[in-house]
Amino acid sequence: MEPRIVGTTMPILELTLTEGERIVAEGGDVSWLSPGFHLDTSTSHGSGGQGGFLGSLKRVLGGGQLFLTAYTAPAGGGSLAFAAQLPGTIRELRIDRSDNFMLQSGSYMASTGDVEISVGLQKKLGAGIFGGAGVVFQRLSGDGTAWVQLAGELVEYELQAGQSLLIHPGHLAMYRAEMTLEFATMKGIKNKFFGDSLFLAELHGPGHVWLQSMTPAKLAAAIEPYLPDRGSSNDS
Template identity: 45%
Template structure:
């Protein structure tokens, strides 16, 4: 199996599989594939359970009820996944006992040894980060996962006890050694007139964090004043 990330601002991940090799992806990510690729859409992949229960756990973690397994049959084949927003696609190696937490739309695909499951689902005033609150998926297991983040990607290696306060929409991914806690913005004037919502995420090391500069909810909020209301 080999992968190639093509393009710049709107990248495409193309996976080349030998006969019998497979890749899993969240439901609905397919862009194109060779005719000999087979698809098996199921709710029963990982997540600490089987069948529908595993799918429900993924939904609770911000993912899709279904995942799709792409397999090469009768020779090598390829399958491609295109970015939905200007940004970056990159691989991350995951080992047993060392997982990652990813924002709800960040997981693109993975080798079959990776399990997507519940990370966090926190409901609060929507503000600039969408109507779904702050939702994280957890990726665990052993293998390679490919992540899609929007805009520019900024990384920090936090030392033990070192913290960074991050707008929820800009949290892309972080190692599970990083502690996270929702915090409330201080000061009534900041809350009501600052335009940044009520909450920030406190990320505390040790561990690596990936932040995204242009999450979709914030982009949509910025464009809203320029979109004409529907005609009655």
């Protein structure tokens, strides 16, 4: 398998597979592919080779789809591509039994067959900054390679034992699963929309963390004034 990441602001992941090689992704996320691929959609994909409906439910709780699609290359091989859904960066992750990752819901793009995608963390933070929806992190485990899309520019930190970092949850793109994550209330900081105290994620080392400059919520808020008013009528 030969991966290639193309582009800058809106990158594309292109994967060239030899005969019989397989890649797993959420259904409908493929952007283009060469002819001949065998497609198999099932709840068992993305379960780290263990299968089972319970594994698929964990994936749904993590913000993923119940069904994933496996793309198997035909005789002579082939290629397929996945486009980023937001301006940002695509990263390749090597996953094994001792090196798992937690990533913000919606960041998963594709993986090899023995990578498990499941829920890693769900936290309800109240109406203050998330409208009551809270935050959800997916866990990538198993043994293989995965590709993830992260929003905006990335800043990386290596936290040592005893070090910690306070992060707005929307900017916490990814961190190593062995790190401890808690949530802290910042007293005296009022949310400009709801007047609640601000909740921040408190991540404790040792471990590596990836922070993203853009959040989907802030991007949506920035373009909302320019969207057509759905409540208006074009009737004369």
